[in-house]
Amino acid sequence: MLIALHKNARASVLAQRFGITEQTVYKWKKREVFGDRSHTAHRLQTVLTPAQEVIVVHLRRTLMLPLDDLLAVTREFLSPDVSRSGLDRCLRRHGVGSLGALKLVSDIHGHSARGMIKSLIEGRPLHEILDGKGRLRASREALGEALSTEQFSADHRFVAGEIMQHIEQIEQRIQRMDEYLLQGLQAYKPQLNLLQTIPGIDRIGAAMLLVEISTDMTVFGSAERLASWVGICPGNNESAGKRKSGRIRRGNAWVRRLLCEFAQAAARTRCAFKAKFDSLAIRKGYKKSIIALDFHYTPKHASWLNMAEVEISVLSRQCLDRRMGSREFLRDEVDAWQQARNAQRRTIEWKFTRQDADEKLGRHYVS
Template sequence: MELEAIYKRVIGLDVHQAQVTACALIEQSDGTTRAEQRQFGAFKRDRRALAQWAAALSPDEVVMESTGIYWKSPYAALEAVGIHAKVVNARHVKNVPGRKTDVADAQWLAMLARAGLLRASFVPPARFRELRLVARQRQNLVGQLAAEKNRLHKVLTDSGVRLGVVVSNLHGQSARAMVRAIIAGQPPHEVLKYASRRLRASREDIFDALQGDLSASHLFVLNELLAHIEEIEARIARFDARLLEGLATEREALALLQTIPGVDQIGAAMLLVEIGTDMDVFGSADRLASWAGVCPGNNESAGKRKSGHMRRGNRYVRRLLCEFAHAASRTQCVFKSKFQALVIRRGYKRSIIAIGHKILRTIFFMLKRGEHYRDSATDYEALSVQRNAPRWIKALTKFGFIEPTRV
């Protein structure tokens, strides 16, 4: 039994680092099918030749595997000539082992595409793909920053300075000033002057925590670590500015996402460049969650439910959703109550993933409908009035808008 042809002109591309193998299946006027196979290199001139060859055939479908990052430059070359190729999951088009060659893989892709059996993966517009580079590098820098901060804490502890015991954040404004003073070689009673009065620890405890045995090597390493930390922080600030500048036209979507508990401006921007603003490409919230890899997998055979491990999905989106879930679980909202109900029986990590899943589904409907977040458990307007009413009344009375109450 042969596969029924839905498309008459298709091209399958087997993409590798150094070459691209192409197979075109063209249905002739007499009903026969002509196969044309070509091989192209991976350089710019080769990608341009590939795009020109594909455009000359006027294909109905062009498909390629999502092989690492190698598919991106051929995809952009095809996009430049008006061809929007389908990037498909390699697991969905796996050929029979023992019969695999580059030519056979390209032909197999073309056959499946001709029968309409392939579903394209989500590929954002070119503008968002470029901003993805900025957002993902920013995430890498944040990881480097956290690692360097931990190293600085470790070196301080190694020298006997227990500053981390008396401050909640070793890199807050007050603690950073004290670390700089320590590196400058100031004695503990001078370093103590930089301690904020808002610190909960007593002055005696802070003074005792500053006592240590810092050698010349300790001071050298601390100085280099602090310089590197400040350099990374400045670099992250530049990445933030570049990311927000690139999303200047998406202010409405950014504002919508920031109404969700736990989502700040940078988090909203980094999520937008990953999932885009057009939710019609996913079709449903279930498909979006499956693509991101934050929902259980389906694995059933002979009526038996097997392991439901999550798929890998988009690790950048999953990381952002976990950050949002951590923050939302500490605010007054429906996500907090859901987290508290789950964590008892499912554990902390699974509960965080479940809250991230719920947040992503909420984001889908918000972007699709263009509506801001409305919490089903908390009236934020009433909460704001409750917190600020005394201050508002005092100000209105001061400027004569209402009469002062008399007892």
């Protein structure tokens, strides 16, 4: 018996009526025609004309556009049907597939780059500008093409000179601020030197960190509490045995920024932090690995804590080698020994080098 079916009939009824699956019914309901479609893959146009390729390569070299931005520009003004993979093949074919390869100077504020820019502003000939190339890897031909003054007018030279003066003024102000900061921390020079023994921390970074957290660690109680105050502890959001978001909370943004800079610098050194970062970056990614390096503790067996053990040993031999009659007499003797020791400015001659510490005690540096 034939069953009259309307167009909105249930998929199960239609599938039973025609002996097909429900997925096939859903697929055919979305079609407007009943004929079979082609089985060949539908691909967008991946080949640009030679004139279009010239324009795309020129845009890549002059504007340094990423692939996605260049794809949007190409689809808007050149060819709306070009694919991303086809555009990428076109760029690779012309040798401009990587933006890193197009950068002639890694640091525009470096010594060589700054000297060439100043020479360009002063209006010197191109051959004199290229003489200040220094140790740049880029060839003279590539630099000459980039420094071509055909479209560099007097107005451009004036604006570039004003911008260069502004940059130098800001750099001079930053340098004066750094000098003033270090001058004010002369009394904490031992603490600054101790902080600089940690991989990734330089003199200015140690000074800024010392200003933020001070030298009195008793207010925090422990390294874990300090990390919690900064806001780099992993979150512990667990309910009914199910772990939820572990994102960090809001803490001291200034200290967290410093620790992130230290972690990024330490990840590029030859110490245990680099090995730890490389192992974490595979599973967690770059940003989470940086936060994981921030959340580290000072181990009990770290080599830099031997300084305290050495001083205690010297104190025992030089001051505590006899019986003290009272607590007040002991305190006076220790204070006198401490003042004499500081006046001598004695240093420790380490036999255990930094490289040996990284190799033998690397597992103690990062949690």
